Amino acid sequence: MPIYPNKIADEFESRKEDIRSESMGDRTLIEEYTQALKDLEQDLTLDDIIEELLGIEYPGAVPSPEYEEHESIVVPFEDSCEWTSHESVNKWAKGKMKDTPTIGVDGSQINSTPEFDRPIGFVQVACIENLHTKDGSYQRDIETEVLTTGDLLTQEEDTDYVRMDEQEVHVRRFEKETALIQEKIKENRDRSPPPVVFYDGSLLVWFLKHLDPSKKERYGTAMGKLLAASQKYSVPVVGYVGGSKATEIKNTIQNLELIQQPEKFMVHDYQFVSPLMENWGDRTILFNSQQSTTVKRLKARFEAKDYDFSDEIMFTYLRTGEGPQLDRVEMPKWILEEDMLEYTMDIIRGECCVGRGYPEILQQADADAVISSDDRERFLKMYQEFAEENDIELRWNNKARSKKRRRR
Numbered sequence: 001m002p003i004y005p006n007k008i009a010d011e012f013e014s015r016k017e018d019i020r021s022e023s024m025g026d027r028t029l030i031e032e033y034t035q036a037l038k039d040l041e042q043d044l045t046l047d048d049i050i051e052e053l054l055g056i057e058y059p060g061a062v063p064s065p066e067y068e069e070h071e072s073i074v075v076p077f078e079d080s081c082e083w084t085s086h087e088s089v090n091k092w093a094k095g096k097m098k099d100t101p102t103i104g105v106d107g108s109q110i111n112s113t114p115e116f117d118r119p120i121g122f123v124q125v126a127c128i129e130n131l132h133t134k135d136g137s138y139q140r141d142i143e144t145e146v147l148t149t150g151d152l153l154t155q156e157e158d159t160d161y162v163r164m165d166e167q168e169v170h171v172r173r174f175e176k177e178t179a180l181i182q183e184k185i186k187e188n189r190d191r192s193p194p195p196v197v198f199y200d201g202s203l204l205v206w207f208l209k210h211l212d213p214s215k216k217e218r219y220g221t222a223m224g225k226l227l228a229a230s231q232k233y234s235v236p237v238v239g240y241v242g243g244s245k246a247t248e249i250k251n252t253i254q255n256l257e258l259i260q261q262p263e264k265f266m267v268h269d270y271q272f273v274s275p276l277m278e279n280w281g282d283r284t285i286l287f288n289s290q291q292s293t294t295v296k297r298l299k300a301r302f303e304a305k306d307y308d309f310s311d312e313i314m315f316t317y318l319r320t321g322e323g324p325q326l327d328r329v330e331m332p333k334w335i336l337e338e339d340m341l342e343y344t345m346d347i348i349r350g351e352c353c354v355g356r357g358y359p360e361i362l363q364q365a366d367a368d369a370v371i372s373s374d375d376r377e378r379f380l381k382m383y384q385e386f387a388e389e390n391d392i393e394l395r396w397n398n399k400a401r402s403k404k405r406r407r408r
Contacts, residue, residue: 026267033250033272036258041073044256052256060251061287064314064336070285073273077281077349093353096346097132101195103184104128104361107173108371110379112152112166117395120383121147121169125176126368127184129195130361140368143176167211171218178226181237189233196236196347200362203227203239203313203330208294216297224300228307231334236344242358244270244317244328248291249284270317270326277319277326281349286314286336316345320352327358 040049046067053059066075083089107125122144129139147169154165181197188195205223208216230237249269253259273284288311289295298309312333317326329348335341351359371379387394 030271061248064286066285080280093350097350102361104198104365106200106365106369107177108369123173128364178222182229185229185235220297228302239330241328274324284317321357
């Protein structure tokens with residue numbers, strides 16, 4: 001069904017004062033949070049903060065030792081003040097990344113198809129490795145997996161009811177992405193300097209609380225093994241989240257009772273942290289993420305050793321654009337402990353320079369991995385042709401077929 005612009009315009013007009021008042025309320029509250037963050041860094045030591053948060057199971061964001069090493073929550077990046085053109089930006093980036101590989105991994109998928117009585121799914125994962133050598137060498141890998149009906153159907157416990165497992169394709173993609181990163185870490189473990197590996201998304205697997213226990217375990221184990229490989233072979237891995245809407249610092253401010261937020265307003269960290277940043281490339285100090293039960297899932301046995309990253313995921317907010325939005329960079333704690341933080345951050349900034357605000361290596365991985373609507377149609381056609389060539393009965397779902405015709 002199409003939308004009706006005239007009706008929508010009338011609705012907007014009728015809610016104009018509500019929208020205006022909400023906007024004003026948001027702005028005032030954001031200013032209060034910015035001031036609360038300033039008060040925190042002026043009035044409380046790291047020991048004070050830790051003591052105040054003691055006993056709160058998930059306090060939000062706990063400052064790292066960087067809190068006492070820097071004069072502010074924000075770590076300025078003054079190199080960018082000297083950039084006067086795209087040429088000077090690129091020169092800085094090339095100097096930092098010369099002969100240092102960066103690796104980006106991203107995936108895409110075709111969810112279980114409703115068009116046929118025998119559902120099928122598909123996963124595609126791309127890996128790009130830029131060696132940053134004079135000859136501009138790249139290495140590309142594509143891995144794929146077809147999921148058949150047997151992979152996609154599940155029987156509910158204590159019943160004979162068989163249903164479609166809507167999450168299986170997602171889990172397989174995630175496992176394939178993390179396994180490919182592990183493989184690349186091992187391949188590059190003897191490089192000096194080590195590569196920096198970019199994962200497109202959060203290392204914290206926030207979404208686990210909505211899944212069944214077996215899926216939670218698979219996701220947690222897959223990410224745990226990735227993090228274990230990174231630590232074992234000293235190859236930095238970062239989870240890059242563009243335009244983060246996280247709220248950990250906000251929750252810490254609330255738990256420290258520096259401010260009380262009205263229930264009806266939603267504030268994100270970037271909104272009150274961003275005003276404290278002046279330069280492109282500025283970042284916050286590292287914080288330890290203690291926001292959700294999902295961090296407790298980041299455990300795995302890797303190469304005969306048990307690893308637990310429940311208290312080991314750090315994050316920083318990074319300014320790489322002109323607007324108020326900030327990107328979020330997550331990483332395992334060992335990168336800070338082994339004095340590889342500034343090296344890692346400079347490589348990230350270099351990639352963002354080349355990518356005009358977002359890591360170029362992830363843009364390339366996305367371009368290789370993405371599955372368009374035309375690709376999906378081509379995949380379904382190939383499935384039909386395969387079934388016909390091999391005398392496999394494949395029937396259309398009439399409801400899905402009718403919708404498909406109507407929407408053309």
